[in-house]
Amino acid sequence: KLMIAIGAGLAGVLLIVFIILYFSVIRPNNIIPMVSDTTPFDRITSKSSNRESIVIFYINDDRFANRLTHPWDYTAVLQQYEGVIAPDLSMYIDMDYPERLSNNYWNKVLTAYWQNRGVNIYPNVSWSLPDSYEYCAAGWPRRSVIAINSMGVLKESFSQAIWLDGYNYMINALEPTCILRYGPKIFGEDESRSIYLENKQLNLLRYGGKR
Numbered sequence: 001k002l003m004i005a006i007g008a009g010l011a012g013v014l015l016i017v018f019i020i021l022y023f024s025v026i027r028p029n030n031i032i033p034m035v036s037d038t039t040p041f042d043r044i045t046s047k048s049s050n051r052e053s054i055v056i057f058y059i060n061d062d063r064f065a066n067r068l069t070h071p072w073d074y075t076a077v078l079q080q081y082e083g084v085i086a087p088d089l090s091m092y093i094d095m096d097y098p099e100r101l102s103n104n105y106w107n108k109v110l111t112a113y114w115q116n117r118g119v120n121i122y123p124n125v126s127w128s129l130p131d132s133y134e135y136c137a138a139g140w141p142r143r144s145v146i147a148i149n150s151m152g153v154l155k156e157s158f159s160q161a162i163w164l165d166g167y168n169y170m171i172n173a174l175e176p177t178c179i180l181r182y183g184p185k186i187f188g189e190d191e192s193r194s195i196y197l198e199n200k201q202l203n204l205l206r207y208g209g210k211r
Contacts, residue, residue, distance in 0.1 A: 026112050028144035029122055032178055033083045036197050041067075041087075044077055054197060055081050057088040057124070058149050058182055065089065068106070071113055078119045085147040085180060086111040086124035091136075093129050093162070100128050101135060108139045122147045122180060127166035136166075137173040146176045150183030151199075164188050 037053040042063045044055055055078060057064055067074065068087060078084050087110045089103035107124060115121050123146045127136040140146065148170070153163045167189055170176075179194045 026141055028141040030145055030177055035082050038197050051080050052082050055084040061090050075117050084119055084121045086121055088124050091128040104136055125170050133169045142174050143177055145178045147180040150186050
């Protein structure tokens, strides 16, 4: 009976996943933003005066993950910004495979949810180890503007190599029309198709908030 219950539960989960993916196709977004300023998701408010910026999730997961359980509460606010780069739940290389897979799945489900409700949202293409490349590319639209982050990559040569390998895989698989880049430039990336967004975190480290 236990195995039957587990099997039924798994079947139910898979059915929900199928329904969400079938009815929530992520469409290409080829609106190139006219701004490079960014606003972290945990700092958006209904009264913010900086609406001509792009909302980003390139912050620690604990600063936004709990809010994503009720995404409808943020739809109206996000609609008012120039654009939104899709959620970025982490897929660290030391995470278990199922955890990385789950975070990638939720990043895409939330993207589809907000896009279908009128938010100008850009696919946030991320990856982990080579065993993640295929499922990380799956579900994202081809020939679209996408976003890619490189924060933390320069700390280790291994991380740089994995980042660049995954980057080339995603470029070949998705053929993006433009890349919204956040984080430091990585040697070997295609700068010609990239727009580099303002990195406030990096500026704070370099200039202490003064420029």
